[in-house]
Amino acid sequence: MIKINKNKCDLCGSCVAVCPMDSIEMFETYLKINKNCNECMICVHICPVEALTKEDSDRSNV
Amino acid sequence: MIKKDYDVVVVGGGPAGTMAAQHAAKQGVSVALFEKDREIGIPVRCAEGVSKKFLKKYIDIDPQCIASEINKVRFVSPAKQKIDFTTLNPGLVLHRRLFDHFLAEKASEAGAQIFMKSYVHGMDNYDGKSRKIFIKHFDQEFTVNAKVVIAADGVESRIGRFAGIKTFVKPEDIDVCVQATMGNLKNIDPTRIEMWVSNKWAPGGYAWVFPKGPEIANIGLGICGKFTNKPSALSYFKNFIKENFPEGSALTTVAGGVPVAKHLERLVSDGVMLIGDAARQANPLTGGGILSGMAAGMISGKIGAQGVLQSDTSYNYLKEYEQIWKKGIGKEYNRFYRLKNNLLNLSDEKFIKIASEFENLKEEDITITKIVVAAVKNNPKLVKDAMLAFIGF
Ligand SMILES: Cc1cc2nc3c(=O)[nH]c(=O)nc-3n(C[C@H](O)[C@H](O)[C@H](O)COP(=O)(O)OP(=O)(O)OC[C@H]3O[C@@H](n4cnc5c(N)ncnc54)[C@H](O)[C@@H]3O)c2cc1C
Ligand code: SF4
Ligand code: SF4
Numbered sequence: 068m069i070k071i072n073k074n075k076c077d078l079c080g081s082c083v084a085v086c087p088m089d090s091i092e093m094f095e096t097y098l099k100i101n102k103n104c105n106e107c108m109i110c111v112h113i114c115p116v117e118a119l120t121k122e123d124s125d126r127s128n129v
Numbered sequence: 130m131i132k133k134d135y136d137v138v139v140v141g142g143g144p145a146g147t148m149a150a151q152h153a154a155k156q157g158v159s160v161a162l163f164e165k166d167r168e169i170g171i172p173v174r175c176a177e178g179v180s181k182k183f184l185k186k187y188i189d190i191d192p193q194c195i196a197s198e199i200n201k202v203r204f205v206s207p208a209k210q211k212i213d214f215t216t217l218n219p220g221l222v223l224h225r226r227l228f229d230h231f232l233a234e235k236a237s238e239a240g241a242q243i244f245m246k247s248y249v250h251g252m253d254n255y256d257g258k259s260r261k262i263f264i265k266h267f268d269q270e271f272t273v274n275a276k277v278v279i280a281a282d283g284v285e286s287r288i289g290r291f292a293g294i295k296t297f298v299k300p301e302d303i304d305v306c307v308q309a310t311m312g313n314l315k316n317i318d319p320t321r322i323e324m325w326v327s328n329k330w331a332p333g334g335y336a337w338v339f340p341k342g343p344e345i346a347n348i349g350l351g352i353c354g355k356f357t358n359k360p361s362a363l364s365y366f367k368n369f370i371k372e373n374f375p376e377g378s379a380l381t382t383v384a385g386g387v388p389v390a391k392h393l394e395r396l397v398s399d400g401v402m403l404i405g406d407a408a409r410q411a412n413p414l415t416g417g418g419i420l421s422g423m424a425a426g427m428i429s430g431k432i433g434a435q436g437v438l439q440s441d442t443s444y445n446y447l448k449e450y451e452q453i454w455k456k457g458i459g460k461e462y463n464r465f466y467r468l469k470n471n472l473l474n475l476s477d478e479k480f481i482k483i484a485s486e487f488e489n490l491k492e493e494d495i496t497i498t499k500i501v502v503a504a505v506k507n508n509p510k511l512v513k514d515a516m517l518a519f520i521g522f
Contacts (some may be wrong), residue, residue, distance in 0.1 A: 079174060079383070079384040080285025080470060081284065081354075081386030082383070083284075083286075083298055084284045084286075085297060085354070086297060089287065092250070092287070093285050094248055095166050095246070101137075109300060111398065112358045113303065113305060113386075114305075114361065115306060115357070115361055115363055115386070116362070117359075117361045
């Protein structure tokens with residue numbers, strides 16, 4: 068799953084614009100990634116401040 | 130209080146949205162504008178530069194919104210050669226916060242109601258007359274009927290997707306940026322903007338210095354989305370500052386994305402019009418989107434309100450906006466899009482070669498004609514076209 072580093076994210080909206088699945092929602096103060104994300108990594112690569120990473124889902128469940 | 134029914138609902142309080150609200154309200158219809166953030170104009174994700182002449186076409190602004198007046202342009206080549214010239218089309222660097230407030234005030238003076246902290250999270254299909262839209266205002270849910278919805282919700286737009294319009298941008302069609310407003314700068318000419326072109330500093334894009342005073346400027350860069358797979362825009366930005374403006378101290382830092390795409394093929398659906406960054410209407414060559422967004426706001430606001438007055442807000446009526454766009458600014462910007470894509474293939478060596486032609490000339494001697502001659506001699510008509518396009522912002 069895609070993980071958001073809240074300390075880095077500037078809520079600029081670039082990832083929302085490129086997400087082909089419309090999986091990202093950007094509110095005033097936070098970003099949310101929905102379940103239909105297919106982990107295509109496009110948002111991870113586009114982010115100007117490296118706020119997104121793909122995490123091994125097994126580990127993130129721990 | 131948020132009412133149940135509005136003739137026109139505008140989503141997003143940037144320059145596109147506030148212009149749309151103003152021009153719709155001026156026709157006497159009821160207008161509400163919903164903005165998700167707590168303040169219009171904040172954060173400023175923008176270098177704040179506009180052409181003075183074109184701005185005048187859309188609004189007569191309060192001089193307080195102007196930080197500096199620009200009449201010189203400097204291109205800096207990858208080898209740091211400087212090409213200075215006087216522009217025929219003077220520019221302004223704005224205070225976007227004040228400017229956006231000013232536009233919002235004009236909208237409310239015209240009769241539009243503005244609601245902050247209002248996030249639009251859904252929209253129903255057109256029922257032949259209107260659409261239902263779903264809004265979270267603070268923590269409360271509201272449902273509103275709108276005969277026309279104008280989506281001015283910026284680069285992060287989702288309203289178009291709710292209407293079934295494909296709005297997602299290909300990575301190569303977005304420039305991602307980091308910018309700081311910096312103080313304590315040396316060697317700033319408050320009447321001159323600078324564009325630094327090099328794949329070393331900003332692959333597929335450029336770095337800019339837009340002055341807001343004798344020691345203060347917006348310094349930032351944008352890189353093409355296809356080159357963002359590390360290092361990131363932020364690391365390019367840090368390098369650029371370290372090497373070229375180490376004395377500066379940041380007063381703001383923001384990230385941002387500018388769609389440098391062809392505008393959407395479909396700008397309209399039944400009861401919906403997309404405008405500004407949401408419609409991917411920024412200038413694909415420069416990333417400038419303030420004026421094009423305002424233009425789209427003006428056209429769509431008028432046509433939307435007229436549709437309401439004629440009791441027809443279907444695609445059939447609203448499509449006039451799309452047609453006007455495609456024949457006017459849209460056509461020109463699609464040409465700039467092709468130009469941008471050709472420029473992407475130009476090497477640093479080629480830029481340096483072209484810049485060498487100007488190096489020993491005095492500023493007064495650099496004329497548009499000479500630039501054209503040098504550019505053509507070094508092959509690309511492309512460079513000439515690009516420079517001319519830049520001078521006009
Ligand atoms: C770093 C950078 C530098 C730039 N420099 C320049 C420049 O020098 N000159 C120039 O002309 N242009 C420049 N641009 C581009 C310019 O900033 C934009 O094109 C312009 O702001 C677009 O205006 P807009 O009204 O379409 O969208 P925006 O100004 O982005 O406004 C959209 C608004 O919609 C709101 N919103 C989004 N979703 C929702 C929702 N679901 N519900 C409610 N509200 C919502 C947002 O909060 C936002 O306030 C720059 C851009 C960047 C990133
Ligand atoms: S692109 Fe990065 S900084 Fe911008 S909103 Fe997405 S995660 Fe945040
Ligand atoms: S990984 Fe792909 S599908 Fe998932 S949120 Fe990012 S861009 Fe969207």
